[in-house]
Amino acid sequence: MRFLILIFIGIFGASSATMAQDAPPFVPIPAQDVTLDEFTWNARPVLLFAGHPQDPQILRQLELLAEQWPALAERDVVVIVDTDPNSESDARLQIRPHGFMMVLLSKDGKVAQRKPHPWSARELIRAIDKMPLRIQEEKERRFLNPRPIE
Template structure:
């Protein structure tokens, strides 16, 4: 049982809902995410699945999906995207890379890769 509050400012939850684990859309979405897992992990993604509407989880009650749903949350815990159909791994990655915090992470990463910290070597 995941709690979305545990991921705030730490991870980007990607939540995949379905009414059954046998739902073809669910299987397709999971396969897409698995195929791009290294790139998703580099973006601090955590994948959460919920395929049991009969016993609503806290996440299901909060996000209120109908049937299949893909929900991407930002690191601040807000819903960044909802989709009623599976998305390719590439589309998920592109939507994450458009998020303001992710853009800042990319910018900071690019700066640190270009030049070493000024105090390095002073020790």
């Protein structure tokens, strides 16, 4: 698992120079290192499951997410990866995936989307922007930081 993450950072690390100043670097979190409760009300976890670290679908999904990482980070997305079907990670025990699966959780910890194939970051951003809590966050942001009238 760590090998997969190191390879991925090496391949896409150069793109981090073009990221927005505020966006943290794109670093997927191994599922064995966290519990899903840690992210409740703080982040929108995107869970990626596969049967093997070199699964082409998970590599493609990571690539798609990395391309739009600043926009995803702005929406409080964290990427959690589990490529060991025998692991007993909190994410795998709660979601019970079979093969490749991408799961988007809302901030309240509920499953918002399940996809059996890679999903573009653009589609993911659209799904997040339709969530009631995200709509509320945007309204609050606009209220606190209104655009000046020219």
